[in-house]
Amino acid sequence: MTEKTIINVGLLGMGTVGTGVVKLLTANGPSIARKTGLPINVKTILVRNLEKHRALAATTKLTASFEDILNDADIDIVVELMGGEDPAKDYMLRAMKSGKHVITANKDAVAKYGKELYAAAEENQVDFLFEASVGGGIPIIRPLKQCLAANEISEVMGIVNGTTNYMLTKMTQEGVDFASVLAEAQAKGYAESDPTADVGGLDAARKAAILASIAFGTRVSIDDVHTEGITSITPEDIAYAKELGFVIKLLAIAKDTPEGIDVRVHPSFIPVSHPLASVNDVYNAIYVRGDAVGETMFYGRGAGEMPTASAVVADIIDAARDIYHGCSGRILCTCFNQKNFLTPEQTESPYYIRLLVEDKPGVLAAIAGAFGAQQVSLHSVIQKRKVDACSELVLLTYKVSDANIRLAMSTIGGMSVVSQIRGVIRVVGQ
Ligand code: NAP
Ligand code: HSE
Secondary structure, three states: OOOOOOEEEEEEOOOHHHHHHHHHHHHOHHHHHHHHOOOEEEEEEEOOOOOOOHHHHHOOEEEOOOHHHHOOOOEEEEEEOOOOOOOHHHHHHHHHHOOOEEEEOOHHHHHHHHHHHHHHHHHHOOOEEOHHHOOOOOOOHHHHHHHOOOOOEEEEEEEOOHHHHHHHHHHHHHOOOHHHHHHHHHHOOOOOOOOHHHHOOHHHHHHHHHHHHHHHOEOOOHHHOEEOOOOOOOHHHHHHHHHOOEEEEEEEEEEEEOOEEEEEEEEEEEEOOOHHHHOOOOEEEEEEEEOOOEEEEEEEEOOOHHHHHHHHHHHHHHHHHHHHHOOOOOOOOOOOEOOOEOOOOOOEEOEEEEEEEEOOOOHHHHHHHHHHHOOOOEEEEEEEEEEOOEEEEEEEEOOEEHHHHHHHHHHHHOOOOEEEEEEEEEEOOO
């Protein structure tokens, strides 16, 4: 048992999430103190721009120098909420080397430097916790590392980016255009400071890498994740999805099969009856299949000030409890395996394809022939409408390997009768 009478926190960053953390520790301070055994005090806050945060200086020590936190022996826990890879990673490593516990919501740093950060935690016997890095307010890291630890996990699949789910929901339900709905998501504090990571799928890919590493016990880096974002999704694709009984969602999918693992992020047509189809707005949902537990699902707000603060403060409480009981650094890296990745020849799904083609006899037969040459079997072909002098074709395929669809689309893209490939989207969960 510790002799401490208070747990001091050094907070790095006072943006959307940092503000939520201070609010939550203030609002629920007395009950949190009872849960941990000790009161938690935010002693110092690091920001870039002291002037911007001047109002805070009356109640808390503000600094623009990380050394003020690093060299303060009274600070037990460093909470990193700045974002980005650098200097966040460097600050976290230095904090751990000086014996401080580290908590972060930063998936960029965890996905890229998780191994190094865990090694530093192990070496220094400190806690390294990052619940908020995936799924915002949804508990998912702790369930995977603790509650489901007895299982062999074979699949993790879900919606893990709040910004794009918010955008796709608004585009589907209200027909709002891409740019204005992105601005709305930024204003609500869901999007990253550079939203290209959200709309380009990278934010979800980082989360998929973190989830797969923990779920399958093998290191999955961002380069191992096949990543496609939502920038090419148009109102036409959304309308066709609706007409065909689907919705479009950006899914993160990680599978562990006897042949190898597959980790991917891409927009997907999912049937309206699928459980993930009704996960809307900023909500995230993550489905996990374990050999003992079967199917489980985690659902909640995936971004935003207070939901994310909920996960960060839970980590602070966990670390405080460990400090109180003198048992820090209990649950560290679990990447004990080295698994192979499936190749594009080994991964398959049905596809939705939208083409603009010349409107003349023989075109459909030529296109069907090109698909057939790559073993792509067509489920349905609908000639939808005229676009200028062309016809728009909407096709659904049966299951086909990623390698074969790429070859087929490359041939079709080069055909003189095809003026444009307007959409190629996987169908999931049929
Ligand atoms: P944010 O609003 O952009 O705030 C970042 C804060 O960090 C600001 O206070 C900024 O200081 C400070 N900062 C940035 N770089 C700094 C540096 N080099 N030195 C000192 N201070 C620095 O970010 P956020 O949305 O709160 O996100 C924080 C982290 O949580 C990110 O890793 C993000 O991915 C993660 N996260 C966010 C959400 C969400 O919904 N927003 C959800 C889950 C996870 P100034 O104020 O002086 O500029
Ligand atoms: N930008 C992220 C999202 C924040 O929209 O999900 C949560 O990580």
